[in-house]
Amino acid sequence: MKTLKYSRQRESIKASLMSRKDHPTADAVYASIREEFPNISLGTVYRNLNLLVELGEVQKLTFGDGKDHFDADTSLHYHFVCRGCGAVIDLPMEPLSDIDQKAQACTAGQVEDHTVFFFGRCADCLKKESH
Amino acid sequence: MKTLKYSRQRESIKASLMSRKDHPTADAVYASIREEFPNISLGTVYRNLNLLVELGEVQKLTFGDGKDHFDADTSLHYHFVCRGCGAVIDLPMEPLSDIDQKAQACTAGQVEDHTVFFFGRCADCLKKESH
DNA sequence: TTTAGTGCAAAAGTTTTGCAAATCG
DNA sequence: CGATTTGCAAAACTTTTGCACTAAA
Numbered sequence: 001m002k003t004l005k006y007s008r009q010r011e012s013i014k015a016s017l018m019s020r021k022d023h024p025t026a027d028a029v030y031a032s033i034r035e036e037f038p039n040i041s042l043g044t045v046y047r048n049l050n051l052l053v054e055l056g057e058v059q060k061l062t063f064g065d066g067k068d069h070f071d072a073d074t075s076l077h078y079h080f081v082c083r084g085c086g087a088v089i090d091l092p093m094e095p096l097s098d099i100d101q102k103a104q105a106c107t108a109g110q111v112e113d114h115t116v117f118f119f120g121r122c123a124d125c126l127k128k129e130s131h
Numbered sequence: 132m133k134t135l136k137y138s139r140q141r142e143s144i145k146a147s148l149m150s151r152k153d154h155p156t157a158d159a160v161y162a163s164i165r166e167e168f169p170n171i172s173l174g175t176v177y178r179n180l181n182l183l184v185e186l187g188e189v190q191k192l193t194f195g196d197g198k199d200h201f202d203a204d205t206s207l208h209y210h211f212v213c214r215g216c217g218a219v220i221d222l223p224m225e226p227l228s229d230i231d232q233k234a235q236a237c238t239a240g241q242v243e244d245h246t247v248f249f250f251g252r253c254a255d256c257l258k259k260e261s262h
Numbered sequence: 263t264t265t266a267g268t269g270c271a272a273a274a275g276t277t278t279t280g281c282a283a284a285t286c287g
Numbered sequence: 288c289g290a291t292t293t294g295c296a297a298a299a300c301t302t303t304t305g306c307a308c309t310a311a312a
Contacts, residue, residue: 005286005291041294046277064193067276080238093237096227100249106224107211108254116247118231123239136266136311172269177302198301
């Protein structure tokens with residue numbers, strides 16, 4: 001049986017993640033945490049992020065840009081990904097409550113949850129491209 | 132201007148992808164194509180898969196298992212991913228036509244398209260786990 | 263013959279891991 | 288002290304790329 005021990009690094013990582021509304025990659029978290037812990041290693045950041053995901057305190061977002069992103073908001077919500085600048089933005093849109101059941105009716109398996117990503121251009125990129 | 136030239140390897144890759152209903156990774160395509168072209172290289176498989184994606188003849192699926200999967204069915208459809216065995220299965224479920232518009236109403240950007248993945252246990256894994 | 267595609271190997275980028283030292287309980 | 292966590296570096300993986308050579312048009 002493994003007991004969880006307190007770690008200042010882990011707390012800092014979680015606090016950092018909770019304080020930002022973007023959805024940083026491990027490397028971005030690493031850069032941010034380094035201001036408080038200049039000696040922290042990237043491996044520690046990865047280990048703690050994965051641990052937080054296992055604990056259900058953080059959500060991992062994967063959508064095809066080659067890097068995993070992390071989100072301290074574990075509630076079911078959807079994201080918009082900008083193809084111009086790569087920004088990942090929360091969508092204030094209520095999740096479709098019946099979609100899992102619809103999917104359930106189409107498979108012999110057990111549907112547990114789902115993810116939705118929208119892709120396009122964010123407002124900033126639209127403005128820049130209109131020049 | 133770059134002109135597209137015929138390539139037996141590319142045709143074979145596309146044919147292979149069209150013939151199967153699973154959603155293979157580049158490595159799985161490579162293994163399969165090697166039966167016909169024993170000397171083909173993994174780099175060529177990647178180059179052609181990416182080219183086919185650019186041409187809109189193939190779709191790339193990324194959902195968090197660390198590898199990209201490829202699908203010759205480019206129509207909008209949703210997938211079920213089994214957490215037990217990793218299988219990726221097409222869901223015979225009609226895509227939500229109004230979801231992009233709903234998302235559009237929540238962002239100042241331009242929504243172009245979306246992806247949906249369902250996660251859970253496939254029938255095979257449920258059976259095995261019930262023992 | 264001109265240009266695109268291939269094979270091979272090396273490189274790049276992200277994430278994981280082994281291990282000795284440090285920290286928590 | 289005993290168990291977990293860290294830092295560092297090396298390794299593991301997937302994907303991309305440079306280059307000389309081959310194949311298509």
